[in-house]
Amino acid sequence: MNKNNNFFYYENPGSETLLKTEKGYPKLGATVDSEGVNFALFTKNGKKVWLELYQNFYDDKPSHIFELDPVKNKTGNVWHIYIHNIKHGQFYGWRVDGIYDPINGLRFNKYKLLSDPYAKAISGSYNWDDDAVYGYDKHSDLLDLSFSKIDSAISPTKSIVIDDSIYDWENDVHPRIPFKDLIIYELNVRLFTMNPNSKVNSRGTFEGLLEKLYHLKDLGVNAIELMPIFEFNPDSIIRTNPVTGEKLKDVWGYNPLVFFAVTGNYSNGLKIGEQVYLFKDFVKTLHKEGFEVILDVVYNHTGEGNELGPTLSFRGIDNPIYYILSENKRYYENYSGTGNTFNCNHTVVKNLIIDSLRYWVTEMHVDGFRFDLASILGRDPKGNWIGDLSLLKDIAEDPIISGSKLIAEGWDAAGGYFLGAFPEGWAEWNGKFRDAVRKFVKGDEGLVGEIACRIAGSEDLYGNKSPIASVNFVTSHDGFTMWDLVSYNEKHNEENGENNNDGANDNYSFNYGIEGETDDEEILKIRKKQIKNFFTILMISQGTPMIYMGDEFCRTQHGNNNAYCQDTIKNWVDWNRLNKFNDIFLFVKKLIDFRKKHHTLRRDHFFTGKDYTGDGIPDITWHGVKLNNPDFSYNSKSLAFMISGIDFADQTYSPDNDIYVAMNFFEEDLIFELPKERNWYRVIDTFFESPNDFLDFPQRVYNNYKVKSKSIIVLISK
Structure with missing residues (x-):
């Protein structure tokens, strides 16, 4: 020395x-x-x-x-x-x-x-x-x-x-798109363009994603939610695919190793620091194109795994500080289901997480965060939910993070389910919306009351906040794709090497006659119709809609509802399906545009059901086949409603069209009476095939409308 x-x-x-x-x-x-x-x-x-x-x-x-x-x-x-x-x-x-x-x-x-x-x-x-x-x-x-x-x-x-x-940000600024106007598109950077038929020059990278940006602009989404991009090890899985014999890969990246470091796995180069500036280039470009960037962040656990995992960072720096240990301190509490649980409400760890978030906001210019298994961040070291006393509150009130979108996954792998319980400032993935819509569209009974609540913004969950706190989705990376939701009765995760025991069992899916892919025209027709039904409910509901990558052109994972370890062509987005299912793409594109054009679908306050003007028209009215007579009985499978084009709670909005929606998931057709004293024009009828399913020039309808089995109509007043 x-x-x-x-x-x-x-x-x-x-x-x-x-x-x-x-x-x-x-x-x-x-x-x-x-x-x-x-x-x-x-x-x-x-x-x-x-x-x-x-x-x-x-x-x-x-x-x-x-x-x-x-x-x-x-x-x-x-x-x-x-x-x-x-x-x-x-x-x-x-x-x-x-x-x-x-x-x-x-x-x-x-x-x-x-x-x-x-x-x-x-x-x-x-x-x-x-x-x-x-x-x-x-x-x-x-x-x-x-x-x-x-x-x-x-x-x-x-x-x-x-x-x-x-780094020169060239006067880049956060777009600050109002939450109520967001249309989120969740994707995995690698899977999105890794397929050769993506026809990009830099497959599986941030640059490759930018090469496909024209598709997302054409679709109409305005926020891209990236599945984890913190540094992780794609080779951390030791199992092999029992069908192919190939080593499985951690393609999703939900096992982070450093919370400040953007992974080099999604950039070309030697990974010796240039990945930081390549990501900044990526964000700067997205902002210029009008997109917000939301990161799926994982602070609830790390990639060091359980007691048999590697010693890479936290474990060797101060194991009992950074992790929640079990009563026998040799082992780790496993609220995450991945082997360990980060000690998120220890002061040092809280500061680390907040510092990380501040870094991504200030130096990387990201616009928001979706927190994986966020309920863990609301638990104390003994696993008790402490909500407003936890790190969750600190994040929401942080002066630097403030203004960023904060979205929680309100459950964890240890049975915690705290949907609706997150502090002010948080939005949440609405798992109840997902399940109710899946079951209702499938034709299950006992759901009409709940589906009305979900469409109206889930006031039972977010009544002390706003409908925009409900991030509505039908599918996400967890579970079936939307096409698989109408193509499989059961999950098919055999290639994950876990004897098909992984992944959710309650998918509320239905294959309509054949398990998996088919050329049967009648089955394809009903599957497409159900896809349109899912998207229609998603886009006419109050709240913040989220789409999963490729669903707009019927992407399939071949029945795997937990494809976290499948870095294969079967899991890469198949861009050939964009041509094969272009009718679905066009329908979804028009739906998104329809939502953008009608502010009455994007309210930041709940309906009251009150008649503010004395004309007998509340902000929302519920109907059945007969006006003002909704059938909320257990056996009911239909519902209609009308939303007033006048936003009584916010007079700054100019009058919009009134919107009438009727949904029929009985096996037989139903004739719905239409509200009087309005001239109604049909925009959507999911029974029809393209281009008649969504009319560019709405057609006048009179008095009543026959809604076909398993179909939805959307009318506007003029």
Whole structure:
């Protein structure tokens, strides 16, 4: 070790560079300025901390090693050091030594080079097959109670210093599309363009997605919700496909390893930092084209898995701080269903998550977040729901994150279901909307009352907020695609290698005579009609609609309702189906445009049912085959309603058309009386095939309308 006044350093004998250091300051991560970089790491229970610099990401020997002085280089539980004359692009990693006692939750191992939890980029790729990344001896009968002395620096995954200030955003601003006007499109970056028939030059990347942006603009969506893009290991699954024998891949990316680092898996290049700026280019382009960018973020668990998982970062930095441990501290609570649960309401972890969100808003310019298994963020370390006292409240009230869209998945894998219970400022995926619409369209009984509630914005759930808090969807990445919803009675997840035990069993699906794909014209006709019914209900409902990628042209996953591990052509979006099902695409496109043109479908307040003008017309009226006589009985399968074009609660809106909708899911046709004193024009009748299912020039109808079995009509007044 060399010493020079207050500066000190360890130097690899092969290095020729002497680096001047100072004690630094306790700002976590790697902070760049004109003179050098400040590094800081939190660990409460760690006894010794080293920072290592690497000349190349593939080096297994550092160029410099700095042992931090627990007196000079420590403030509270934050260890820090400032190093002069290093800059953007520097590779580095941390080591933390302490007690290795898994029985009591301590898993320190100085032989493991650890990723910085605040790293903004990670080089190379993780390798779960390498014994070096495990804190224990994988070949020992003691399993994780054993100890590994293999140096994990052999891995190419080094943290990278990133200087965000050198990127030119060119006056980019957040679009700030009002929540009520959002039409969200959920997609996976790789799956969206990986199929050769996507005909993009850069398949499976952010750039490839931009090459397909014309399709999304044509469709009419205005917010793209990206499935996870935090750094993750696509090779983390050890199982193979029992049908093909090929190794399964974590293609969805729901096992994050660093919460600040955009993955290099969706960019071309060496993954040595350029992925950060490529993502910024991506966001800047989307903003210029009028799209908001929403990230599906996973803060409830990490990719380090259970007690037999690798030691990559949090586990080796301070295991009992970052994770919720079970009563037997050797093991992890598993509210996420993935092996561990992040300790989200510990102060240090809360700050980490909020800092991450702030980074994505300020430096990456994203517009919102969808939180995977968000109910975990509302649990205390004992698993109790604490809602308004939790991190959820802190996020919603944070002055920097404020203004961003916050969308929660209101349930978790441990049975927590807190739909409607999230603090002010949160919208939620409405799983009850999904299930009710699926069952109603299928023809189940006992749903008319609930479907009315869901169409009106789910006031039973969000009555203290607004209809826009309800993110309405029929399908998402979890579960069947919309086409599979009308093509399969049962899930077919055999190729996932879990004996078809994974994925939801309650899909509320129906195949209409044949399981899977068919050329039977009658079956195809009813399937298409049901697809149009799903989309029609979605787009005429109060709330915020979300579409899953490819549903607009009947994408199939061949019956797999949990395709998280299928990086194959069977799971890649098949763009040939856009031509095959162009009639469905045109219908959905017109529906989206219809919603945009009628503000009465996009209210940010609930209906009252009151007649404000004395003309006998409330803001919404419910009907059956007879006017003002809806059938809410258990056996009913039909419902009609009329929405007034006048927004009584907000007089700033000019009068819109009145909209009348009748839905019939009985097996026989029904004749519905139409509201009097209006001239009605038919826009939609899902019974007809294209182009008569959606009329560009609405046709006048009189007095009543025969709604065919399993069909929906939409009329407007003029």
